Amino acid sequence: xxxxxKRVFKRHxxxxxxxxxxxxxxxxxxxxxxxxxxxxxxxxxxxxxxALRYDLTVPFARFCAEHGIDTIKxxxxxxxxxxxxxxxxxxxxxxxxxxxxxxxGDFESxxxxxxxxxxxxxxxxxxxxxxxxxxxxxRKILDGIFAVAGVPAELFxxxxxxxxxxxxxxxxxxxxEMLQKxxxxxxxxxxxxxxxxxxxxxxxxxxxxxxxxxxNELAKEGLEAMKKMFLFxxxxxxxxxxxxxxxxxxxxxxxxTGVIYECVxxxxxxxxxxxxxxxxxxxxxxxxxxxxxxxxxxSLGLERLFTIVEKNIQGAVPSRPTQVLIxxxxxxxxxxxxxxxxxxxxxxxxxxxxxxxxxxxxxAKLMTQIQLCEKELIKFAVIIGxxxxxxxxxxxxxxxxREETEISRxxxxxxxxxxxx
Numbered sequence: 001x002x003x004x005x006k007r008v009f010k011r012h013x014x015x016x017x018x019x020x021x022x023x024x025x026x027x028x029x030x031x032x033x034x035x036x037x038x039x040x041x042x043x044x045x046x047x048x049x050x051a052l053r054y055d056l057t058v059p060f061a062r063f064c065a066e067h068g069i070d071t072i073k074x075x076x077x078x079x080x081x082x083x084x085x086x087x088x089x090x091x092x093x094x095x096x097x098x099x100x101x102x103x104x105g106d107f108e109s110x111x112x113x114x115x116x117x118x119x120x121x122x123x124x125x126x127x128x129x130x131x132x133x134x135x136x137x138x139r140k141i142l143d144g145i146f147a148v149a150g151v152p153a154e155l156f157x158x159x160x161x162x163x164x165x166x167x168x169x170x171x172x173x174x175x176x177e178m179l180q181k182x183x184x185x186x187x188x189x190x191x192x193x194x195x196x197x198x199x200x201x202x203x204x205x206x207x208x209x210x211x212x213x214x215x216n217e218l219a220k221e222g223l224e225a226m227k228k229m230f231l232f233x234x235x236x237x238x239x240x241x242x243x244x245x246x247x248x249x250x251x252x253x254x255x256x257t258g259v260i261y262e263c264v265x266x267x268x269x270x271x272x273x274x275x276x277x278x279x280x281x282x283x284x285x286x287x288x289x290x291x292x293x294x295x296x297x298x299s300l301g302l303e304r305l306f307t308i309v310e311k312n313i314q315g316a317v318p319s320r321p322t323q324v325l326i327x328x329x330x331x332x333x334x335x336x337x338x339x340x341x342x343x344x345x346x347x348x349x350x351x352x353x354x355x356x357x358x359x360x361x362x363x364a365k366l367m368t369q370i371q372l373c374e375k376e377l378i379k380f381a382v383i384i385g386x387x388x389x390x391x392x393x394x395x396x397x398x399x400x401x402r403e404e405t406e407i408s409r410x411x412x413x414x415x416x417x418x419x420x421x
Contacts, residue, residue: 001127020059022052023059028058031285033161033254052080057255061279073101075102076098100299102296110259116298120261120298127305129309144213144216145194149194152183155182157254159181161250162178166250175192198246198248208223249262255279257279270307270308274301280292324349324356325372326356327381327382327384328341329388336362341384345382345384352413
């Protein structure tokens, strides 16, 4: 799975960087909204107040600011930490892998945002994960809705956090939280009337005709941006049904400034498997002059994907990358000689870039080794005994068909490479 993810990231021109598992706590706080309570606090021996990284995005922004990087496509696959309650069946852990792809730099508006959507669709389609939908929204549209509904500006982020719970909670619960946070029932109902809307580019065009919403400049800017994003997704060949403009999508992290994403699997109860968005002001938080660098990114949760892939696996899968097993047809008196020849053959195949193994026992039984090939889905066995040594040949056994072919030892590497094509 990691190989698939890396291959897609590299296909889109990304380089990889690493960031520390530990950051200064002040680097992480104030970026995640209510989720900041899930950050693991640490105190090192030097007395610094540290924390385990919550995600790979904030450390990336800090990295760009520290090294003066203003244009980069990067990927990072590594562990992050949440002081959360694990739910393994749903793919929620305290320590887990995120696979991040980010584009930093001043580019044509919404092209990088659409490319992030394209990347997620490529990865999930290649993993054959099943049906999925990428929900998208825009923070400016959300802020515009809050403004025209009458939410005080200082409550935008707090109400946004409440809206973010609509995919997990009933409207009555979310409304009660909004009222508790200080807005009226009428304002909450106005937000609800918009947050129920879902669709594609046709919904964007419909909302551009909404006089109340478009009276707010932020909302109008966000809608125009979404219109562009759908155009670029179409040019990238993203199937229209894969992307849903969903006004209930809020994503509670404070650092988002533009488009936001969340990918869910249809009919699977594992939560979102990917998420992200635009965070144009985050790098500026770590520079002395507050210089902002436009950034957008998306992150896939490896464990959640694996939870689904594991359920969908049909039949046996190999637990090792071995392509060839060298087997000795051993008698009572020649086991040491044949063992030595097995080791020589391993060395020959390794030198030719072929993944192979042999049992580390001089008297390994032939049938036991063949059964191992069947169990581990090793494609070929190379069999050698005293007769083969005298004739300078080996036997290649196709494990699936059980067919055996005799070949000279000199021809073995080329023949194996041919069979593996």
